[in-house]
């Protein structure tokens with residue numbers, strides 16, 4: 001079987017199972033939890049549901065509230081939608097989890113490509129993967145905040161992150177130097193943020209200036225410092241010298257995707273020039 005055949009079969013199978021399960025859920029949801037009477041169906045709404053194995057249009061029933069509900073002080077509310085409970089965000093939890101996991105492991109564009117390559121899911125784009133990852137991570141943060149503070153969380157809180165970017169700026173001809181190396185960045189702790197900028201040639205020691213900035217944010221020579229920058233080795237090295245030891249370096253995807261964008265644009269320009 002080819003991958004495309006498998007995807008088609010999976011999609012058809014998912015459609016049949018999904019419709020069957022929705023019917024089952026809808027019937028079961030009609031039973032009033034308070035008095036066991038069967039509640040009437042108000043109407044059906046057309047809903048689009050996203051799953052790992054495809055996007056499907058389904059008929060979602062809305063159920064009338066039971067008359068026994070009126071005994072409470074509340075005014076009788078609108079109809080209930082049982083599917084909203086099973087499909088928050090109109091998608092399956094498994095799809096949400098995989099979008100978030102691949103989005104965390106790869107660039108958002110690559111995560112979307114992997115999902116589409118192997119699964120008959122609906123078309124994926126980098127922004128939808130990014131938004132999903134953001135939403136899932138916020139939910140994880142919210143659920144973790146209700147738990148008591150554990151030692152590892154306090155350790156994490158004291159860690160510092162340095163975001164760095166650099167540029168060569170050409171000097172005017174009357175200056176003796178040919179160019180200046182400018183470094184701009186931001187240091188973040190769990191509750192504070194400090195921005196800085198320096199010209200490598202202008203300050204006596206760029207590392208000691210950076211060390212001062214780190215100290216201002218409570219750095220005590222022991223905490224882990226994470227550096228997020230492009231592939232230029234001078235930038236994480238600057239932080240290494242400043243902290244006098246190891247740093248954790250993370251390559252930021254934005255810089256990589258910008259490079260690929262240049263290539264894509266160049267190829268697109270050649271193709272349109274060739275056809276024109």
Ligand SMILES: [Zn+2]
Pocket residue numbers: 032033034035036037066067068069
């Ligand atoms: Zn009832």
